[in-house]
Amino acid sequence: MTKLNFNSEVVELAELGNGVVQITMKDEANLNTLSTGIREGLSKCFGAVAQNKSYKVVILTGNGNYFCAGAGISYLRKRIRGEAGVIDLSGSMLDCEIPIISAMQGHSLGGGFLMGLYADFLVLSQESIYTINFMEYGFTPVGATSLILREKFGAALAQEMMYTGKRYRGQELAKRGIPFPVVPKQDVLNHAQRLAQEIAKKPRLSIVSLKELLTSEIRKKIPEVMEKELETHYVTFNQPEVASRIKKVFDETMMPNTQGTVEQGIQENKSNSQPLQLKISSYGILKNLYWAPLERRIPKPTEVEVQLKAVALNFREILNALGLFNEENLRRFGISKAEELTFGCEGAATVVAVGSEVSQWQVGDEVIFRGWDLFSSFITCSADKLLAQPSNLSMIESATIPVSFFTAYYGLHDLAKIQPGDRVLIHAASGGAGQAAVKLAQYFGAEVFATTSQKKMSFVREQGVKHIMNSRTTEFADEVMEITQGRGVDIIFNSVTHGDHIQKNIDILAQGGRYLEIGKLNIWSHEEVSQRRPDVKYFPFDFSEEIERDDKLNPRIWESLLPLFESGVLQPLP
Numbered sequence: 001m002t003k004l005n006f007n008s009e010v011v012e013l014a015e016l017g018n019g020v021v022q023i024t025m026k027d028e029a030n031l032n033t034l035s036t037g038i039r040e041g042l043s044k045c046f047g048a049v050a051q052n053k054s055y056k057v058v059i060l061t062g063n064g065n066y067f068c069a070g071a072g073i074s075y076l077r078k079r080i081r082g083e084a085g086v087i088d089l090s091g092s093m094l095d096c097e098i099p100i101i102s103a104m105q106g107h108s109l110g111g112g113f114l115m116g117l118y119a120d121f122l123v124l125s126q127e128s129i130y131t132i133n134f135m136e137y138g139f140t141p142v143g144a145t146s147l148i149l150r151e152k153f154g155a156a157l158a159q160e161m162m163y164t165g166k167r168y169r170g171q172e173l174a175k176r177g178i179p180f181p182v183v184p185k186q187d188v189l190n191h192a193q194r195l196a197q198e199i200a201k202k203p204r205l206s207i208v209s210l211k212e213l214l215t216s217e218i219r220k221k222i223p224e225v226m227e228k229e230l231e232t233h234y235v236t237f238n239q240p241e242v243a244s245r246i247k248k249v250f251d252e253t254m255m256p257n258t259q260g261t262v263e264q265g266i267q268e269n270k271s272n273s274q275p276l277q278l279k280i281s282s283y284g285i286l287k288n289l290y291w292a293p294l295e296r297r298i299p300k301p302t303e304v305e306v307q308l309k310a311v312a313l314n315f316r317e318i319l320n321a322l323g324l325f326n327e328e329n330l331r332r333f334g335i336s337k338a339e340e341l342t343f344g345c346e347g348a349a350t351v352v353a354v355g356s357e358v359s360q361w362q363v364g365d366e367v368i369f370r371g372w373d374l375f376s377s378f379i380t381c382s383a384d385k386l387l388a389q390p391s392n393l394s395m396i397e398s399a400t401i402p403v404s405f406f407t408a409y410y411g412l413h414d415l416a417k418i419q420p421g422d423r424v425l426i427h428a429a430s431g432g433a434g435q436a437a438v439k440l441a442q443y444f445g446a447e448v449f450a451t452t453s454q455k456k457m458s459f460v461r462e463q464g465v466k467h468i469m470n471s472r473t474t475e476f477a478d479e480v481m482e483i484t485q486g487r488g489v490d491i492i493f494n495s496v497t498h499g500d501h502i503q504k505n506i507d508i509l510a511q512g513g514r515y516l517e518i519g520k521l522n523i524w525s526h527e528e529v530s531q532r533r534p535d536v537k538y539f540p541f542d543f544s545e546e547i548e549r550d551d552k553l554n555p556r557i558w559e560s561l562l563p564l565f566e567s568g569v570l571q572p573l574p
């Protein structure tokens with residue numbers, strides 16, 4: 001590969017041999033935002049391509065996680081103040097007489113995506129995000145987007161992308177049938193280079209002539225479409241709502257692309273408000289809870305930083321604050337003093353910074369996840385911990401999912417292997433885990449039996465449960481045996497472990513029944529259970545320990561649950 005020097009620090013032109021040249025945007029720190037430097041660099045490189053009559057194919061690509069992040073906030077601010085016009089990238093690319101292959105190895109946003117679409121061929125990455133997000137800010141597209149996007153992706157998808165401004169992963173676009181290769185991120189450039197070499201085997205005059213034939217029609221239409229789009233764009237851009245939308249989108253997501261580095265972004269936000277974390281000074285009284293200042297941490301290459309938006313309050317927080325989990329906290333986390341304890345097991349957040357090797361998330365993504373310190377303004381953690389938020393749910397709704405539904409799904413589906421028609425007894429059915437277990441058992445076609453306190457029975461009935469019993473006594477055992485005519489239940493999902501509850505549960509399990517124990521205190525050992533009922537399959541488990549053992553468990557369960565939430569089959573906790 002021969003690199004050519006065109007005095008651009010951020011765009012590089014290299015000859016790959018056989019008439020193939022590659023233009024690489026390499027302003028990785030600024031996400032290849034369409035800065036003056038990038039635009040001048042591109043213009044110089046395409047100028048050089050136009051002059052060299054031995055070149056046959058151009059590959060356009062980027063370095064790092066972004067192909068190109070579009071215009072960026074400083075440009076949009078200038079636009080709002082009337083200090084900048086619309087960026088036109090079309091010239092150098094649309095006038096290029098040899099074919100261009102956009103090797104879009106990373107996220108491609110707004111104008112950055114449009115620039116890629118000007119090419120003759122596209123190669124997309126499965127993991128990266130592609131969006132025509134102009135309408136997210138409330139203004140209509142420019143640059144012949146309406147023509148080019150339709151030409152490349154078809155009318156229906158193009159229209160959806162423009163109206164919604166939504167982000168699409170490459171793999172989703174592949175499923176939607178786009179007519180271009182979508183390959184793993186690391187294969188994008190190789191794929192483009194192989195295609196380029198294949199094309200470059202042909203005579204240059206034939207390549208240039210074919211491009212002229214294939215593109216002359218659309219090129220004729222472009223100036224008129226651009227003019228019409230521009231007229232509409234000026235009207236729509238000048239609505240007051242657009243300025244506030246731009247501010248909101250960038251404030252909420254802290255886009256670092258125009259602020260410089262992620263570190264600078266963090267420093268700027270620091271001055272706005274002090275990040276905090278919930279702590280306790282001594283066990284036993286909830287009054288001892290307080291908000292302590294939190295030091296934010298810049299993500300390592302495989303990490304992300306998220307800003308918490310909604311955190312669920314779990315029973316565990318109460319037990320933690322009362323000091324009832326001290327033994328476990330020492331064993332698992334080495335926590336020996338109250339001040340070392342943090343709170344918050346599940347929540348929803350927005351990604352505010354990503355490490356250099358993170359490709360699956362980008363700044364602004366909305367996610368859910370589990371942890372031990374989610375009552376914090378910001379958290380820096382491994383990118384693998386995050387799961388995509390259901391697109392139809394709010395942050396608050398989504399924050400109720402990671403503990404309750406994952407625990408219930410793992411227990412009922414993975415361990416108990418629940419089947420349609422199984423009789424399932426769910427204790428404390430009005431609690432978080434209980435409600436999720438009820439919804440899932442119903443989804444799997446089981447017959448649900450539930451216990452709860454007297455005052456919450458009507459709530460459980462509203463969830464469609466027929467057999468409801470009192471959770472404060474052990475009379476449920478006789479009632480279950482009566483309703484089932486002595487057969488008992490096939491599965492029990494339990495968290496109530498005091499008194500005779502456990503023994504009664506074991507006794508009313510049908511032959512070969514499955515007993516899921518999610519309670520932590522006073523639970524029975526395997527020996528105790530098998531002495532009383534050798535036929536019963538006993539599954540005491542703590543889901544947080546299961547995911548520590550198997551880091552694929554969370555994403556695997558989410559693969560099954562996410563479509564159920566997004567299609568409305570499952571609803572989050574109220």
Ligand SMILES: NC(=O)c1ccc[n+]([C@@H]2O[C@H](COP(=O)([O-])OP(=O)(O)OC[C@H]3O[C@@H](n4cnc5c(N)ncnc54)[C@H](OP(=O)(O)O)[C@@H]3O)[C@@H](O)[C@H]2O)c1
Nearest residue numbers: 315407428430431432433434452453471495518541542543
């Ligand atoms: N192993 C795991 O992976 C895992 C995961 C999640 C939760 N858990 C455990 O499961 C339990 C429930 O958690 P959660 O998040 O669902 O809690 P939650 O939402 O606070 O619900 C607690 C439930 O416990 C019931 N309850 C309270 N006192 C009771 C009593 N004396 N007798 C019977 N029921 C009583 C309440 O019933 P009423 O509403 O009828 O008053 C309520 O439904 C906790 O012990 C938690 O640590 C374990």
